[in-house]
Amino acid sequence: MQQIMKKHVCDLTVAEAVWLHERCILLKLTRDEVLPPMKAGQFAEVRIDDTPGVLLRRPISIHRVVREKNELWLLVQTVGRGTQRLAMLQNGDVLNVMLPLGNGFTLPESPCRTLLVGGGVGVAPLLQLGVELRALGMRPTFLLGARTANDVLQMREFGQVGEVCVTTEDGSMGESGFVTQHSLLKRKDTFDRIYCCGPKPMMMAVARYAHEHEVWCEVSLENRMACGLGACLCCVEKTKEGHRCVCTDGPVFNICDLTWPI
């Protein structure tokens, strides 16, 4: 059973906004009061203010919670008006968030070999996951996929938590190709658990690999949402038990529960 955490809607202040590349920004948010409990794989629904044409909140993963500094980090890639507005935030600006939402990743009961695969901005939830695995005495391996070296996000942060392997589509960093082509996955001796977040085709490829090699695997989905609370039923994914809400029953699903053609 997932532990249910109380949800909050609150204002956070931007302590720092760092451009990681021309389409990705790291927001470090804080407030005077201690941040509520939250965990890896959960997300926030962020209100987008003063943006014509944008009404609904935008779901953004919890990238990292730094308790010592009372900071919540979000990693945002600009794809449309909402995320572009988020990228305009500056130090001292206020952001209204609803959190923590969703189930989060399932942490192992006992230490095992974990592989955390991320593509593009899908690497976001994997940093906090890595930190939580680390706290349980594991040293996770990250496999990060990007188009070019410029798009590889938070290398240093990931490097502090575990081993980092990279693939880029143009070969400008790490091995060239897609994550599923990395030599790491060709080794006989593989991993006990794979956690994955990224573009759907990438997650499908990773799920297929995990399925073929009979490795336990969880993926984090990014279905379009309206309420984020399990109230509207807009975000559903077809699972073996019928339609389930990605915002409350997910965003993290075990690939065994999905109906993906793998």
Next chain:
Amino acid sequence: MADLSVRIGNLLLKNPVMTASGTFGYGVEYADFIDLSRLGGIIVKGTTMAPREGNPYPRMAETPMGMLNAVGIQNKGARYFAEKIYPTIKDIDTNMIVNVSGSDIDSYVAAAGVIDELDRIPAIELNISCPNVRQGGMAFGVSAKAAAEVVEAVRKAYRKTLIVKLSPNVTDIVSIAKAVEDAGADSVSLINTLLGMAVNAETRKPILSTVTGGMSGPAVKPVALRMVWQVAQAVKIPVVGLGGIMTATDAVEFLLAGATAVEIGTANFVDPTVSVKVVDGIADYLQRHDMKSVNEIIGGLET
């Protein structure tokens, strides 16, 4: 403080603010954010006799100042509601109202009958915007005759307050409201979503799996307000107004246009606490205008 209570048939609401079906789950989804007992009522998810899987994903598209949905009344059926969900919500201290749907008259009547047995559900809201499978998928709510037939049949099977929710996708909503009133409805609520569509130009595909969907949110407010005003002038039963309400001022506009109560839908997605803010805002408005009761503004539009 001014008296906020209003009456819809035999139903007493502590204030005129309810939450709209399909946007507020069973209420409990919002319990971390607000004190549910502060609401006049909660209209829970659309419920049908037989369980429904709903439409395939994608079911939602954001549009300028609004959204489209094509959920397709996904629900586990009236019996499941009565056995599994009702016990968990029956003690919420507000009017818990069930939104009832069907695909033919029998299924409406059967679902209403199941809900009728539940002591703590004082009313149903009958959603007649659903496609009528026997009449080639045309919604019951688009013809005065079909609307009257289904309401008459449900009226016989259902003893408590019967609110009928009207579709705006019609040429003459007044004639449908009157037909529904004559058929025995205690109240009408309007509007349900406006039929709309969204296209992704890059992929040349519709955004919704069903191509078309129901539009809601601030963009529909002027249409909703107009329809509420027209209907309130034409019927004697109380009107519940909704469509695009985001603030207390929006709610007051509906009350002035003749609504006895209002429902808040899409706004809950933007601010999960909006419903209680609207309650407080209506109280402030009455105080500012030196009024003792919310009834003083209902239908108070000066034309």
